[in-house]
Amino acid sequence: MSSYIPDPVIKRLPMYYRYLSEKEKENTLFISSTELAQLMGLTASQVRQDVSAFGGEGRQGCGYPVAEMRHHIGKLLGKSKVRTLTVIGMGNLGRALVRYETFSQNSFQIISAFDTNPKKAGIRMGAVTVRLMDELEETMREAPADIAVLTLPASAAQKAAERLYACGVRGFWNYAPVDLHLPQDAAVVSVHLDESLELLGYRLEHNEG
Amino acid sequence: MSSYIPDPVIKRLPMYYRYLSEKEKENTLFISSTELAQLMGLTASQVRQDVSAFGGEGRQGCGYPVAEMRHHIGKLLGKSKVRTLTVIGMGNLGRALVRYETFSQNSFQIISAFDTNPKKAGIRMGAVTVRLMDELEETMREAPADIAVLTLPASAAQKAAERLYACGVRGFWNYAPVDLHLPQDAAVVSVHLDESLELLGYRLEHNEG
DNA sequence: TAGATTGTTAATCGATTAACAATC
């Protein structure tokens, strides 16, 4: 069905979506590759190549229809569906994510949260009540999650991921500083905050001679 | 001094650092490009090119000296210095980051935190006391920060960044869903959590025909 | 029609991979 889209283009889709959303809010009807490129820090040529790659359509002499293209990208990103999330690990980060409301705006819905610490079990956080990891399988049967958010120690992440995979979870949003090894049909996106900060350290160090 | 290193290589440095740290903990003295490549999901050839690019040195027939190479990369990443951080915006994420202890292990030290909400001012969080944004300039004079962590609404991020830049801050770790525009000598690394999750949505949607 | 801008083909650039001589 959907033909091949190069990975660099896919990674830019969310950014396209963001800028098109902004433009739509400003009631802009059409935007040229030149303007979009400038906003996004790309070349106009690259924008035209990207659009062509992800199947967008423009009008010569006029530009790209903002609303239509945003909708098209939204569909590619699977925004038409609601995704259910479960958060594994109620440390500082887990707690913050559970309370983060921006997700719901984007049709991501946190439906459960787990921790291994019995002291945290039963506590209400955001819209969910923390459960013990022992109840994972049972809970996943009753209320399956599309995506697991892994905010637990590196040492526990791989095993938890395997357990979740066995429960049918196929999406993994990984915050633990490890690279997960899961079967091909699992989708993993990692957020390595520590590495991101280290990269900033590098840039800071080497920004002028 | 330091010769040019291609950007893709730089972005891999933190991952090299992570795996070398693990190997060092296991008391591995040398590691071959083949083994390192397998761990990191790269080709051996790429590892050798990377190492050569960032100025690492191996021993033929033997591999790369783990501890030495880790130290070398650490120096490139500026890990020899302690970096001071200020967190701007005490929402869920800001609070989580202030309490996050992994940073200190990596020689990043949070020394102040700000919010525009007077109700939050004066409250102690993690190792710092929240201050009102009004006190930003004064505080930066007394205790300058190398890096500002921007965990505030998109609409406020650009202006806050400019203010911080004017205070002499040159590193920006940006969590707001905007792209910052700052002078050349500022180093910006953005963590777009929403976009990262959207990418996962895409992968989930398109993982098998 | 004239002007603007797309869509696409060709050219360039840079990153990854392959190959192999150098050498520990």
Place this chain on the structure above:
DNA sequence: TAGATTGTTAATCGATTAACAATC
């Protein structure tokens, strides 16, 4: 020395940029 593995040069691959004909 023989075996293993680096360091580097060459080949390939893919992404970005440039150019321009097609067309709204």
